[in-house]
Amino acid sequence: MARIPGRHFVRNLVERRALVAQLVRRDFEMRYVGSAAGWLWGVVHPLVMLLSWVFVFKICLQMELPAGSVTQSYWMFVFCGYLPWMLFNETVARSAGSLVEQSNLITRTVFPSEVVPVSIFLSSLIHHLIGLALAIVAGAIALRTFSPMILLLPMYIFFIGLLAVGVGWIVASLHVYLRDTGQVLSVVMTLWFWLTPIMIDEQKIPKRFHPLVAWNPMSWVVRAYRERLLTANFPQWREIAVLGAYSAAVFIIGGLFFRHLKRGFADVL
Numbered sequence: 001m002a003r004i005p006g007r008h009f010v011r012n013l014v015e016r017r018a019l020v021a022q023l024v025r026r027d028f029e030m031r032y033v034g035s036a037a038g039w040l041w042g043v044v045h046p047l048v049m050l051l052s053w054v055f056v057f058k059i060c061l062q063m064e065l066p067a068g069s070v071t072q073s074y075w076m077f078v079f080c081g082y083l084p085w086m087l088f089n090e091t092v093a094r095s096a097g098s099l100v101e102q103s104n105l106i107t108r109t110v111f112p113s114e115v116v117p118v119s120i121f122l123s124s125l126i127h128h129l130i131g132l133a134l135a136i137v138a139g140a141i142a143l144r145t146f147s148p149m150i151l152l153l154p155m156y157i158f159f160i161g162l163l164a165v166g167v168g169w170i171v172a173s174l175h176v177y178l179r180d181t182g183q184v185l186s187v188v189m190t191l192w193f194w195l196t197p198i199m200i201d202e203q204k205i206p207k208r209f210h211p212l213v214a215w216n217p218m219s220w221v222v223r224a225y226r227e228r229l230l231t232a233n234f235p236q237w238r239e240i241a242v243l244g245a246y247s248a249a250v251f252i253i254g255g256l257f258f259r260h261l262k263r264g265f266a267d268v269l
Contacts, residue, residue, distance in 0.1 A: 016112055023119035028126060043130055046086055050079055057199055066203045070230045073143055079135055080229045081198040081222045084156070087128040088164045088218060089189055091121040095168030096175050096182045099265065107266050114258055117168035121161050128157070135229055149228040152235065156224050162247035163217055166254030173261040176268050196222055217246040 057063040058074045071077055095117040105111045132153065139145045175181040196218045197205065205213060213219045220243050227233050 016115055019112065020115050020119050020122065023115065024122045027119055027123040043127065043134075046082070046127075046131060050075070050082060053078055053199060063200070066201055069201055069203075070226045071143065071145075076135075076139060076143060076230065077201075077226065078199060079138070080226045081196075083128065083131050083135060084160055084221045084225050085193065085196060085198055085218060086131065087121075087124055087157075088160050088221075089193070090124040090127075091117070091161075091164035092167050092171060093185065093189060094120050094124070095164075096171045096185050098168075099172045099176050100179075113262060113265060114169065114255075117165050117172055120168065121164050125157070125161075139229060143230070145230055147228060147230065147232045149232055149234065153225070153228055155240075156221060156228070156243070159243045159247040160221060162251040163221075166247070166250035166252070169254035169258035173258045173265075176265055177261070192216070192218070195219075198222060217243065217250070220246070 054075045057078075063074060065072055065074060065077060069077065098116045098120060099106060099113055102111075102113070102116055106113050136146070136150060171181055171185050195209075195212050195216055197213060202210075202213060202219075202223075220239060224235060224239060224243070227235065
Protein backbone atom coordinates (compact mmCIF):
# COMPACT_ATOMS: atom_id res chain seq x y z
CA MET A 1 0.00 0.00 0.00
CA ALA A 2 1.29 3.44 -0.88
CA ARG A 3 2.43 5.54 2.04
CA ILE A 4 0.29 8.58 2.73
CA PRO A 5 2.49 11.74 2.78
CA GLY A 6 0.27 13.49 5.32
CA ARG A 7 0.63 10.58 7.76
CA HIS A 8 4.38 10.50 7.11
CA PHE A 9 4.67 14.19 7.99
CA VAL A 10 2.66 13.77 11.18
CA ARG A 11 4.77 10.83 12.31
CA ASN A 12 7.98 12.77 11.71
CA LEU A 13 6.69 15.74 13.64
CA VAL A 14 5.73 13.61 16.61
CA GLU A 15 9.15 11.98 16.64
CA ARG A 16 10.84 15.38 16.66
CA ARG A 17 8.93 16.99 19.50
CA ALA A 18 12.10 18.01 21.33
CA LEU A 19 13.40 19.84 18.25
CA VAL A 20 10.07 21.61 17.77
CA ALA A 21 10.02 22.69 21.42
CA GLN A 22 13.55 24.06 21.11
CA LEU A 23 12.65 26.00 17.96
CA VAL A 24 9.52 27.43 19.58
CA ARG A 25 11.48 28.63 22.61
CA ARG A 26 14.20 30.09 20.43
CA ASP A 27 11.74 31.83 18.13
CA PHE A 28 9.79 33.35 21.00
CA GLU A 29 12.93 34.60 22.74
CA MET A 30 14.54 35.99 19.58
CA ARG A 31 11.48 38.04 18.68
CA TYR A 32 11.87 40.17 21.79
CA VAL A 33 15.61 40.05 22.44
CA GLY A 34 16.76 43.40 23.84
CA SER A 35 13.17 44.64 24.28
CA ALA A 36 12.21 46.11 27.66
CA ALA A 37 8.51 45.20 27.31
CA GLY A 38 9.23 41.79 25.81
CA TRP A 39 6.22 39.63 24.97
CA LEU A 40 3.83 42.43 25.96
CA TRP A 41 4.39 43.96 22.52
CA GLY A 42 2.65 40.91 21.08
CA VAL A 43 -0.45 42.01 22.99
CA VAL A 44 -0.12 45.77 22.52
CA HIS A 45 0.06 45.76 18.72
CA PRO A 46 -3.18 43.77 18.13
CA LEU A 47 -5.04 45.83 20.75
CA VAL A 48 -3.97 49.09 19.12
CA MET A 49 -5.09 47.72 15.75
CA LEU A 50 -8.42 46.70 17.27
CA LEU A 51 -8.98 50.15 18.80
CA SER A 52 -8.14 51.78 15.45
CA TRP A 53 -10.71 49.68 13.61
CA VAL A 54 -13.38 50.32 16.23
CA PHE A 55 -12.69 54.06 16.02
CA VAL A 56 -12.97 54.09 12.21
CA PHE A 57 -15.88 51.71 11.69
CA LYS A 58 -17.94 52.24 14.84
CA ILE A 59 -17.33 55.86 15.83
CA CYS A 60 -16.56 57.49 12.49
CA LEU A 61 -18.65 55.38 10.09
CA GLN A 62 -21.37 54.52 12.65
CA MET A 63 -21.26 50.81 11.86
CA GLU A 64 -24.20 48.95 13.40
CA LEU A 65 -24.56 45.22 13.74
CA PRO A 66 -27.83 43.79 12.36
CA ALA A 67 -30.45 42.29 14.64
CA GLY A 68 -29.78 38.66 15.35
CA SER A 69 -26.00 39.01 15.50
CA VAL A 70 -24.18 37.09 18.20
CA THR A 71 -23.64 40.39 20.03
CA GLN A 72 -24.48 44.07 19.69
CA SER A 73 -21.07 45.05 21.07
CA TYR A 74 -19.09 45.98 17.99
CA TRP A 75 -15.69 45.91 19.65
CA MET A 76 -16.28 42.39 21.01
CA PHE A 77 -17.60 41.34 17.60
CA VAL A 78 -14.36 42.50 15.96
CA PHE A 79 -12.09 41.24 18.73
CA CYS A 80 -13.49 37.69 18.70
CA GLY A 81 -13.32 37.59 14.89
CA TYR A 82 -9.80 38.99 14.68
CA LEU A 83 -8.27 36.50 17.14
CA PRO A 84 -8.29 33.45 14.80
CA TRP A 85 -7.26 35.56 11.82
CA MET A 86 -4.30 36.97 13.74
CA LEU A 87 -3.04 33.46 14.53
CA PHE A 88 -3.49 32.29 10.94
CA ASN A 89 -2.00 35.40 9.35
CA GLU A 90 1.03 35.56 11.64
CA THR A 91 1.87 31.91 11.05
CA VAL A 92 1.58 32.13 7.27
CA ALA A 93 3.34 35.49 6.92
CA ARG A 94 6.29 34.51 9.12
CA SER A 95 6.58 31.08 7.50
CA ALA A 96 7.26 32.60 4.08
CA GLY A 97 10.87 33.59 4.79
CA SER A 98 11.51 31.08 7.55
CA LEU A 99 13.52 28.56 5.49
CA VAL A 100 15.77 31.26 4.10
CA GLU A 101 16.37 32.51 7.63
CA GLN A 102 17.30 28.97 8.72
CA SER A 103 19.42 28.30 5.66
CA ASN A 104 22.55 27.66 7.74
CA LEU A 105 20.83 24.69 9.40
CA ILE A 106 19.25 23.35 6.23
CA THR A 107 22.45 23.39 4.15
CA ARG A 108 24.92 22.17 6.76
CA THR A 109 23.03 19.52 8.71
CA VAL A 110 20.40 16.85 8.23
CA PHE A 111 17.67 19.19 9.38
CA PRO A 112 13.92 18.40 9.14
CA SER A 113 12.95 21.72 7.57
CA GLU A 114 9.24 20.89 7.68
CA VAL A 115 9.18 21.58 11.42
CA VAL A 116 10.01 25.29 10.97
CA PRO A 117 6.47 26.46 10.04
CA VAL A 118 5.12 24.20 12.79
CA SER A 119 7.34 25.90 15.36
CA ILE A 120 6.21 29.32 14.10
CA PHE A 121 2.58 28.33 14.60
CA LEU A 122 3.26 27.12 18.14
CA SER A 123 5.19 30.29 18.95
CA SER A 124 2.35 32.44 17.59
CA LEU A 125 -0.09 30.34 19.59
CA ILE A 126 1.33 31.78 22.83
CA HIS A 127 0.13 35.27 21.87
CA HIS A 128 -3.13 33.83 20.68
CA LEU A 129 -3.84 32.20 24.02
CA ILE A 130 -3.13 35.49 25.80
CA GLY A 131 -5.55 37.30 23.49
CA LEU A 132 -8.10 34.54 23.97
CA ALA A 133 -7.87 34.91 27.74
CA LEU A 134 -8.43 38.65 27.37
CA ALA A 135 -11.50 38.05 25.20
CA ILE A 136 -12.99 35.63 27.74
CA VAL A 137 -12.39 38.03 30.64
CA ALA A 138 -13.69 41.01 28.65
CA GLY A 139 -16.84 39.12 27.69
CA ALA A 140 -17.45 38.08 31.29
CA ILE A 141 -16.99 41.63 32.63
CA ALA A 142 -18.38 43.87 29.88
CA LEU A 143 -21.12 41.63 28.46
CA ARG A 144 -21.62 39.34 31.46
CA THR A 145 -21.28 36.45 29.04
CA PHE A 146 -19.38 33.29 29.82
CA SER A 147 -20.08 30.37 27.53
CA PRO A 148 -19.14 26.79 28.43
CA MET A 149 -18.66 26.28 24.69
CA ILE A 150 -15.20 27.86 25.02
CA LEU A 151 -14.08 24.36 25.97
CA LEU A 152 -14.45 23.49 22.27
CA LEU A 153 -12.01 26.19 21.14
CA PRO A 154 -8.96 23.83 21.16
CA MET A 155 -10.65 21.94 18.32
CA TYR A 156 -10.82 25.13 16.24
CA ILE A 157 -7.25 26.03 17.17
CA PHE A 158 -6.27 22.61 15.81
CA PHE A 159 -8.11 23.38 12.55
CA ILE A 160 -6.35 26.75 12.30
CA GLY A 161 -3.04 25.00 12.88
CA LEU A 162 -3.61 22.55 10.03
CA LEU A 163 -4.67 25.37 7.70
CA ALA A 164 -1.84 27.70 8.68
CA VAL A 165 0.90 25.07 8.57
CA GLY A 166 -0.40 23.72 5.26
CA VAL A 167 -0.34 27.17 3.65
CA GLY A 168 2.91 27.95 5.47
CA TRP A 169 4.60 24.91 3.93
CA ILE A 170 3.54 26.07 0.46
CA VAL A 171 4.74 29.66 0.78
CA ALA A 172 7.92 28.71 2.65
CA SER A 173 9.01 26.23 -0.03
CA LEU A 174 8.08 28.62 -2.85
CA HIS A 175 10.07 31.44 -1.24
CA VAL A 176 13.24 29.36 -1.43
CA TYR A 177 13.01 29.44 -5.23
CA LEU A 178 11.00 32.63 -5.84
CA ARG A 179 11.98 35.48 -3.54
CA ASP A 180 8.98 37.54 -4.65
CA THR A 181 6.73 35.08 -2.82
CA GLY A 182 6.67 37.27 0.29
CA GLN A 183 5.46 40.30 -1.68
CA VAL A 184 2.77 38.30 -3.47
CA LEU A 185 1.71 36.77 -0.18
CA SER A 186 1.26 40.22 1.37
CA VAL A 187 -1.21 41.14 -1.38
CA VAL A 188 -3.02 37.80 -1.14
CA MET A 189 -3.37 38.00 2.64
CA THR A 190 -4.75 41.55 2.42
CA LEU A 191 -7.44 40.43 -0.04
CA TRP A 192 -8.10 37.32 2.07
CA PHE A 193 -8.56 39.48 5.16
CA TRP A 194 -11.25 41.63 3.55
CA LEU A 195 -13.03 38.56 2.17
CA THR A 196 -13.30 37.28 5.74
CA PRO A 197 -16.20 38.80 7.74
CA ILE A 198 -14.10 40.26 10.55
CA MET A 199 -15.03 43.93 10.37
CA ILE A 200 -18.60 43.55 9.14
CA ASP A 201 -21.40 41.07 9.64
CA GLU A 202 -21.92 38.53 6.86
CA GLN A 203 -25.47 39.82 6.33
CA LYS A 204 -24.04 43.14 5.09
CA ILE A 205 -21.89 41.54 2.41
CA PRO A 206 -23.54 41.82 -1.05
CA LYS A 207 -25.10 38.53 -2.16
CA ARG A 208 -22.94 38.27 -5.27
CA PHE A 209 -19.90 37.87 -2.98
CA HIS A 210 -21.47 35.26 -0.69
CA PRO A 211 -19.90 32.32 -2.60
CA LEU A 212 -16.44 33.77 -1.90
CA VAL A 213 -17.25 33.95 1.79
CA ALA A 214 -18.75 30.45 1.81
CA TRP A 215 -15.64 28.96 0.19
CA ASN A 216 -13.32 30.81 2.55
CA PRO A 217 -12.30 28.47 5.40
CA MET A 218 -11.37 31.40 7.63
CA SER A 219 -14.96 32.67 7.40
CA TRP A 220 -16.06 29.43 9.05
CA VAL A 221 -13.39 29.75 11.74
CA VAL A 222 -14.25 33.39 12.50
CA ARG A 223 -17.95 32.55 12.75
CA ALA A 224 -17.20 29.61 15.01
CA TYR A 225 -15.02 31.68 17.34
CA ARG A 226 -17.75 34.26 17.81
CA GLU A 227 -20.35 31.60 18.43
CA ARG A 228 -18.22 29.78 21.01
CA LEU A 229 -17.07 32.93 22.82
CA LEU A 230 -20.30 34.92 22.82
CA THR A 231 -23.12 32.35 22.82
CA ALA A 232 -23.92 29.01 24.38
CA ASN A 233 -24.85 27.49 21.02
CA PHE A 234 -23.45 24.04 20.32
CA PRO A 235 -21.65 23.90 16.95
CA GLN A 236 -23.44 22.36 14.01
CA TRP A 237 -21.98 19.13 12.69
CA ARG A 238 -21.84 20.64 9.20
CA GLU A 239 -19.53 23.37 10.49
CA ILE A 240 -17.17 20.85 12.06
CA ALA A 241 -17.23 18.64 8.96
CA VAL A 242 -16.49 21.54 6.58
CA LEU A 243 -13.65 22.88 8.71
CA GLY A 244 -12.23 19.40 9.19
CA ALA A 245 -12.30 18.75 5.45
CA TYR A 246 -10.76 22.13 4.57
CA SER A 247 -7.97 21.90 7.14
CA ALA A 248 -7.08 18.28 6.37
CA ALA A 249 -7.02 18.95 2.62
CA VAL A 250 -4.83 22.06 2.94
CA PHE A 251 -2.48 20.27 5.36
CA ILE A 252 -2.02 17.28 3.07
CA ILE A 253 -1.65 19.38 -0.09
CA GLY A 254 0.87 21.61 1.68
CA GLY A 255 2.78 18.55 2.86
CA LEU A 256 2.90 17.06 -0.63
CA PHE A 257 4.01 20.38 -2.11
CA PHE A 258 6.71 20.90 0.50
CA ARG A 259 7.99 17.35 0.19
CA HIS A 260 8.31 17.72 -3.58
CA LEU A 261 10.25 21.02 -3.46
CA LYS A 262 12.33 20.10 -0.42
CA ARG A 263 14.70 18.00 -2.53
CA GLY A 264 16.37 21.11 -3.97
CA PHE A 265 16.51 23.30 -0.87
CA ALA A 266 20.17 22.62 -0.06
CA ASP A 267 21.26 23.41 -3.63
CA VAL A 268 19.30 26.68 -3.88
CA LEU A 269 19.99 27.95 -0.38
